[in-house]
Amino acid sequence: MEPASDSDIRGTWGTLLLPIQSDDSICWTRLAGEIDSLIAAGVDGIYSNGTACEFHAQSEAEFDRIHHLLAEKCETAGIAWQAGASHMCAQTSLDRVRRAAFLKPSAIQVILPDWYPVSDEEAVRFLARVAAEAAGVPLVLYNPPHAKRSLTPADFGILARAVPALAGVKVAHSGADWCSEFLRLAPGLALFVPGHELASGIMHGAHGAYSNVACLSPAGAVRWNRQMSSDPAGALDLEARIGQFFAEHVLPFRRERGISSPGLDKLLAAIGGWADVGTRLRWPYSWIPEVEAVRLRPAARERLPELFAE
Numbered sequence: 559m560e561p562a563s564d565s566d567i568r569g570t571w572g573t574l575l576l577p578i579q580s581d582d583s584i585c586w587t588r589l590a591g592e593i594d595s596l597i598a599a600g601v602d603g604i605y606s607n608g609t610a611c612e613f614h615a616q617s618e619a620e621f622d623r624i625h626h627l628l629a630e631k632c633e634t635a636g637i638a639w640q641a642g643a644s645h646m647c648a649q650t651s652l653d654r655v656r657r658a659a660f661l662k663p664s665a666i667q668v669i670l671p672d673w674y675p676v677s678d679e680e681a682v683r684f685l686a687r688v689a690a691e692a693a694g695v696p697l698v699l700y701n702p703p704h705a706k707r708s709l710t711p712a713d714f715g716i717l718a719r720a721v722p723a724l725a726g727v728k729v730a731h732s733g734a735d736w737c738s739e740f741l742r743l744a745p746g747l748a749l750f751v752p753g754h755e756l757a758s759g760i761m762h763g764a765h766g767a768y769s770n771v772a773c774l775s776p777a778g779a780v781r782w783n784r785q786m787s788s789d790p791a792g793a794l795d796l797e798a799r800i801g802q803f804f805a806e807h808v809l810p811f812r813r814e815r816g817i818s819s820p821g822l823d824k825l826l827a828a829i830g831g832w833a834d835v836g837t838r839l840r841w842p843y844s845w846i847p848e849v850e851a852v853r854l855r856p857a858a859r860e861r862l863p864e865l866f867a868e
Contacts, residue, residue, distance in 0.1 A: 576611060602766065
């Protein structure tokens, strides 16, 4: 696939979620069906090995099998895809980058080394080496909410100037002031904001989302993205209702039970019912029983009917 430019990295992207069986193994048949469903939904692209894909809980053999499957299906369908090569260990991440680059994705996503926070100099050193190993495949830097180092717009500007291969970023911020500063200090980078804040993020200059709303309904998330151009007021109204649904029905599982982000994303997919993902996480992490998804399904369809329209 042709490498992406920053202008190509935009829109609503769907994430892979690992279907985990009772013996803690990945169900490859269900994963293949999930990819088919994302392609059929019309998302702008599919990405692997973000937090929702449990990149931290994969063997290297599993990493390779996931990416060969994703590459084959996306290349056949002619849909853009990004390989997640993130790992807490810089050496492991670099090796994943080498193997992912061989498959020629549109871009490669990485996080900064995460056991101990990196300095500015170390961050540049890491990304420069990653860019060299990526061999012309652009990079997307993921700075999640729980990262040891929370990057500022100025930090992103420094990294963009030092490492031209950096084409985009995924961040936890989407406020007007933050986005304005980012666009001023790092104008060459595609800005991806949280999926449930995409309508307001687009208004503030963002380019898209690696979308948790697509976890709930990939086809609905695509329609919502289009609505942001045709009916921005309606899109903002839907954003508010998505936020309310998450606050009332999804985030309590984090506050009260300590469920991680992958667990919440799998709950959303089970509520949406668009693929046979399941809610189980890999050991040792706790997950939300599927009966909770069944309980919440009517509330989601009542509160957010646009996401589930045929």
